[in-house]
Amino acid sequence: MTELNTPLDLNNPDYYLNRELSILDFHLRVLEQAVNPLHPLLERLNFLLIFSRNLDEFFEIRVAGLLQQLSFDSAITTSDGMLVSEVLKRIADICHRAVEKQYRILNEDLFPALAAENIRFLKRDELTEAHRLWVKQYFREQVLPVLTPISLDPAHPFPRLVNKSLNFIVSLEGKDAFGRQISLAVVPAPRSLPRVVRLPDELTDGGDQHVLLSAIIHEHVSELFPGMVATGCYQFRVTRNADLTVDEDVDDLAIALKGGLLLRRYGKAVRLEVADNCPRDIIDYLLRKFGLREESLYKVNGPVNLARLLSNFNRPKLRYPPFTPTMPSILQKTESVFEALKKQDVLLHHPFESFTPVINFLREAARDPQVLAIKQTLYRTGADSEIVNILSEAARNGKEVTAIIELRARFDEESNIEVANKLQEAGAIVVYGIVGYKTHAKMILVVRREQDKLHRYVHLGTGNYHAVTARIYTDYGLMSANADLCEDVHKIFQELTGMGKAAKLKKLLHAPFTLHTQLIAAIEQEIRHVQAGKAAHIIIKVNALTEKQLMQALYRASMAGVKIDLIIRSICCLRPQVAGLSENIRVRSIVGRFLEHTRVFCFSNDGDLKVYCASADWMDRNLFSRVEACFPIDDPILKKRIYKDGLLNYLADNQSAWELQSDGTWQQVPQAEELSHQAQSMLLEKFAKV
Template sequence: MTAVASAVDLNDPAFYINRELSILDFNLRVLEQATDTRHPLLERLTFLLIFSRNLDEFFEIRVAGLLQQVALGRISTGPDGLLPQEVLKQIADTCHAAVDRQYRILNEDLLPALAAENIRFLRREEWDDKQSAWVRKYFKEQVMPVLTPIGLDPAHPFPRLVNKSLNFIVSLDGKDAFGRQMSLAVVPAPRSLPRVVRLPDEITDGGDQHVMLSSIIHEHVSELFPGMTANGCFQFRVTRNADLTVDEDVEDLASALKGELLSRRYGAAVRLEVADNCPRHIIDYLLRRFGLGSDALYQVSGPVNLARLLSDFDRPRLRFVPFRPRIPEVLQKTESIFEAMQQGDILLHHPFESFAPVVDLLRQAARDPHVLAIKQTLYRSGADSEIVNILAEAARNGKEVTAVIELRARFDEESNIEVANKLQQAGAIVVYGIVGYKTHAKMILVVRREGRRLARYVHLGTGNYHAGNARIYTDYGLLTANSEVCEDVHKIFQELTGMGRVVRLKQLLHAPFTLHPQLLQMIDQEIQNQQAGLPSRIIVKVNALTERQVMLALLRASQAGVRIDLILRSVCCLRPGIPGVSENIRVRSIVGRFLEHTRVFYFENGGDPKVFCSSADWMDRNLFQRVETCFPINDPALRRRIIDDGLKVYLADNSQAWLLQSDGSWQRAEPGRSEPKAAQHVLLERLT
């Protein structure tokens, strides 16, 4: 490494931000989108619900992990130096304030605005006689038959409740049919029941009028306990540890995962949400039952399961304006995607450009008599996806189909097991990658006989092979017939399915082998160029930055005078703007209509820029514990496109950008007197 003179200890925790708190900050930026009146009303509601889903996962994985560290006495700290107990305290303070704000936004802003559009969620006291009669009939016919009330007594201990399920605790007076005096019962709401029920048009005054399942059950809960009186009914929900632990030495990973998936539903409790009108003695009873302290209690003014609130409203005016993704011109001129790829590399910028060419590559390969083999990695795709169906068709057509499926993609494990079974039944070769390493690379390789030679065609991407995600995630994909790139991809597939030494690649960098050291080398080269008076600059767009050695290298580069721009969707553990340390580093996050997901690395390289796209974030897990690809953009025109559309337009954003301050806080960029610029809006106009 190039030496950079510094009297500063770059390992000082003051220069770093805690990872968990940085994740939480991202979720707060998502929550703020619910207040942004520039977004259509129903999209603001969607952002509010996305915040709920994100916070659920945050507790299921991040908070659960911290609690496990404390319970097991395995205390470790990151570069920021905070102990798990300290992080948990800050999380509790931040989350309680955030959840209170979330429900204020819902109750004081969004629900009144929706009501003004005649989209209403009626409370029980608002039902008229016709609506009350309809709700009673609905309860009798649709709800009551699937409910199982559970009285709490020595013969009926507190039930084992599923993670994040909606439940009610009911206080009772009187005796049951067997003469037992019971004071409490629990009523779980089956997940088969909709949480939001639309009232028929004939009993409303028009528009979209709904009642919540919780209101329906609350109104008629006494009917579940004949001869007794329900004098209180309070909804609650428990969040559990949902991380999976699978022994890497198991003989059958798929079977082991199936067993773990059940345990995810009943992991240790980490959070309790209750209605804000629930009496204190019942709250204390629930906390004791779940083994939780007061920091884990969240009393909410509304439904405890907001993530399931969204309904499919037919209100285009209240949604983002739809758009049609563009098909690259070269693909419009020929029906054969292989002929198009022979003419040169093709860059796809999703969602502005269509994901269809990726599907077409597979479809044409599945049906082309000259195609001999198809190899693909699958991280998140869905068992019913068109891509999986095409791979199965290809296998049935006699192609040699190899699918490297990562079973352990978090919260997609069950779906991925279904994908594996489906492809195996069709005759495909299915492998689960490398023990101890998740396969996160996004690769397709097609082998085609052309005359006397075998030609290869490749797709490499920054995002998953999931058509739904391709409509809402920003990602890059590269279609190429470059012989060296194709040879590299072939070698990586051999590495994944076979055994042997680390392969040497000509074009691609790949984790866990060459990517990390090469990133450090390229950062070091920028330092050398800056010291030699040559052009130097680093621009990085990834989801997260957490890896310590990379952060140290960036700090050294900043001290040497290298200008560094980091465009990070969510996590940044590096404090920018500290004099003498990180004053040349700027960090921004873009939060908008699409989920930012592209991974692009730019190095000025003395005036001969290098641009890479990658499946990897700059995190420990990506660089050391996953199989990742990082591919160069060799075509000068495509390289310029990525610089302009994938980097510069984001650096110019003054409307949807959030800027990280040296104290760790995030401030929203404001256009001031400048022309407002929102990167995603610019790209929609430019590329579609």
């Protein structure tokens, strides 16, 4: 234990890790799953493609933001004291090595392993004569009619190309129909075309054989330029700034967002990917056209759009074994969700437990003549989701339906606008939340008349109301009829739809008002316990930790002797295991079959365990710029279940765990052969026995 009067400056930037580099480290942990033998072969391929999608968004948002900062001030620094220019240099170095590794894994590991299973992605020189005839016909019937070759000359300047679209730059010899000497042309590949084309069964000897769209276009590109000779054809892709900023001082946020969505497709270029055989003079030409420097260039040995590589292979043995989420026993025994909640709170642990109870809760409310009102927040859900259909049905049935829709959920803006329109057409009240604050809380409130009295029921969650992600993200949901909890949720909905002072809540911690201060208070309480000679322990499970005051509170707790375990999926700016500062803090990350998404805050509290679940991560934006709900787990049985399954279980994982070192690097926990423990597998096995 460190003496508390030791003069440590907790604002010292050396005590903090860079946010952008930290999230990049997470993406690298995802990439490592592509070579992890614990995962079936097609799942390893999927991890490789997830890495591609993650890296795309990293450049679209994080790198784009850094470049924008740099354009304003070349001397600007990040919270850890690094110059933005240095961060960008580090990112470029790491990403170039990572992309090289990614394609090496694809070409030297995954493609050969897939070929051994008779799943092949054929290159042009691997096509048989029968293949070539079929590909030629496919090109002429399915591809050629939708291609638009664009010659590059004074009358045809370089085209505006859509963010992340597949394109080809073609070198030409000869003259066109008008006698012009054209040397270069661009061929955009429409997004309507599949990037992977499966060859007919009669040509595959019983296997799964595919040809990439890029190979098909390359093989027949000369047909686009009759009378000329294509001397080269090189795929490329540009990534653009996709961070959508909208002036919220507008009359209609939805209309403003629609305009912004169009601009996102043509933001400032931040990365150029090209085929590694592209000649240097053409590369230089593309860099000039996109206003990019050499460090933004990525030469790849394979498709430039890996994110669209995966096909629907019917190979169950090469996938994770299927599982059926279970239903809580109380809901199996009780016909009505409302009757079940009168007896006890219900905790749902997705994806191990089904998302169906949430759907049933809403469906019963929509059709129950005793239900008067339904209120729900929607962050990411999808216009065609069952939840939206049920809310629409409820509105048509005469229920007072209020939907708080966060239009600004990144990359879901267009879908959320569709959701809003659909609900409004059904007669629901749609509110876009609070100007300047994203509504990120996950809440449902149902008001029901029972024997001439009004009773309320709630669902609170750590994840979005999205049936698809509920099968692949780990999340907690609490269903309850607790009067104080329901009253708190009612007050937050009043805040979101009306105006007035911040509500005084009995149970919920509420961002941007009480959540941050109460978390600091809970940490300080553990410090007081350890100073009094009592045991003290903090376990926090979140997606990200970046908020400085919370990190400083954890440092103070560590110096006082409080044991601290942090289970953090992605970004962690706290530096653990530093002598005299954070030697009592251990940080681990679990990367496995399911995306870890639960947010759980646990304080030992001198034996009277306090456990909270929340929609909020420990980030500045969640605590100060969003509406978030953090709910206590009071039922002793449910509290113990979260403590064991959601926390201790993950701290014991010795198969999928990584630990953060004091120098900022992540090291995989050595995989134990004896007494092996994988947290997600344990939960799958546990709930399969229920």
